[in-house]
Amino acid sequence: EDQVTQSPEALRLQEGESSSLNCSYTVSGLRGLFWYRQDPGKGPEFLFTLYSAGEEKEKERLKATLTKKESFLHITAPKPEDSATYLCAVQPESNYQLIWGAGTKLIIKP
Amino acid sequence: EAGVAQSPRYKIIEKRQSVAFWCNPISGHATLYWYQQILGQGPKLLIQFQNNGVVDDSQLPKDRFSAERLKGVDSTLKIQPAKLEDSAVYLCASSPGLAGNEQFFGPGTRLTVL
Numbered sequence: 001e002d003q004v005t006q007s008p009e010a011l012r013l014q015e016g017e018s019s020s021l022n023c024s025y026t027v028s029g030l031r032g033l034f035w036y037r038q039d040p041g042k043g044p045e046f047l048f049t050l051y052s053a054g055e056e057k058e059k060e061r062l063k064a065t066l067t068k069k070e071s072f073l074h075i076t077a078p079k080p081e082d083s084a085t086y087l088c089a090v091q092p093e094s095n096y097q098l099i100w101g102a103g104t105k106l107i108i109k110p
Numbered sequence: 111e112a113g114v115a116q117s118p119r120y121k122i123i124e125k126r127q128s129v130a131f132w133c134n135p136i137s138g139h140a141t142l143y144w145y146q147q148i149l150g151q152g153p154k155l156l157i158q159f160q161n162n163g164v165v166d167d168s169q170l171p172k173d174r175f176s177a178e179r180l181k182g183v184d185s186t187l188k189i190q191p192a193k194l195e196d197s198a199v200y201l202c203a204s205s206p207g208l209a210g211n212e213q214f215f216g217p218g219t220r221l222t223v224l
Contacts, residue, residue, distance in 0.1 A: 004152075034212070043114070043201050043215025044153070087152055096208040097166055100152030 002027045002092050006101035013078055013108050021073040021104045023088030031091040033071050034098065035064050038085045047073075047086075078108045112136065114216035116202050122222045128190040131219045135184070135204030141165075143213060144177055144187050145201040153201055159185065160208060192223045 005024045013019055025033065032051050036044035048057045050066040057064050061082065063074040073086055085105045089098040115134040123129050135142050140161050145153035156175065157167040161182040170177070174193070179185040189196055199218040205211040 041217070043203070043218050044213075045215070046212035049212060089152070095166065097155050097158065098153075098213070100154070102150065102152050 002090070002099050004088055004090055004099050004101035006086075006088055006104050008104060009102070010105040011107070013075075013106070015079060015108055015110050016077050018074070018076045018078070020075070021086055021106070023071040023073070023101055024069060025071070025088075025090045025099075026069075027090050027092045027099070029093030031093045031096075033066055034089045034091070035071070035073055036087040036089065038087055038103065044087055075106070078106075080108045080110050082106065083108045114202055114204055114214055116200075116216035116219055118219055119217060120220050120222075122224065123192055125194055125223050126191040128188065129192055129221065130189075131187045131200050131202075131221075133185045133187070133202030133216060135202070136214055139204035139206055139214070140182070141205045141208055141211070142179055142185050143201075143203040143205075144185070145203065147199045147201055147218070149198075156187070165208065189221075192221075194223050197221055197223045 007022045032049050034049050035047040038044045048064040053068045055066050061076050065072045085103040087103045089100045117132050142159045144156045147153045156170045157177045158165040159179040162179050177187045199220050201218045203213040203215045205213045
C-alpha cells in the first residue's frame, strides 16, 4: 500500500536554529514527490517537486532532497515567518492521485 | 493571475442537512481536485476532474457526496445528507495537467456539522 509518513509531528526552533523535516514514503514507482507549505486558515502552497533520487532543490532558506525511501526538507537559519505546517505528498506512477502525509507543524520562536 | 476561488468560506449546518460548495479554478487549468482535510491530517482526495470528465473518484462517498464540473470550468461539491464526521475543511485545487504538475489551492471551506 502506498503511504507517506512525516516526522516529527511538531518542531519548535529558535530563530536561526537550523533543522530538517523528514518525509518517508513507500510507493510502487514514484512519479514525483511534492512539498507544500500550509498556513493556518489557508490552502497548501506549492514549494518543490522532486522526481528522482539524488535530486535537490532550493528556495530561500529551504532545501529539499530526495532518496529512494525518503525526502528531507532542510531549513537553514529559519525566521518566524517560516512558521507553518509543511506537507509532503507523493504521486505514484500507477495513477495521478497525490498521497499526502499528515504534515509537520514548524514553530520558529523569535 | 487570479487564484482559485471558493465559496462559502465557512458553513455550519445540522446533521442530515444538505450543503454545497463552489469552486472556480485558475483560468486555463484543465484539472480540478476536491479534497477533504480533517484537522491535523493531510488532504484526502475526493474527486479529480480532467476538463469535465472524472479521472478519479475512488474515495468519494457516493451515497452522500456528489460533484460536477459542467463545461469544464467551475465545479460544485454537494453533501446530502451531512454527517457529524463530515466536519472538515474542503479544499479545491487546480493544475494545468495531470502528471507532476504543482496544484494551486483555494482557501477552503470550513464545514461544521452539528
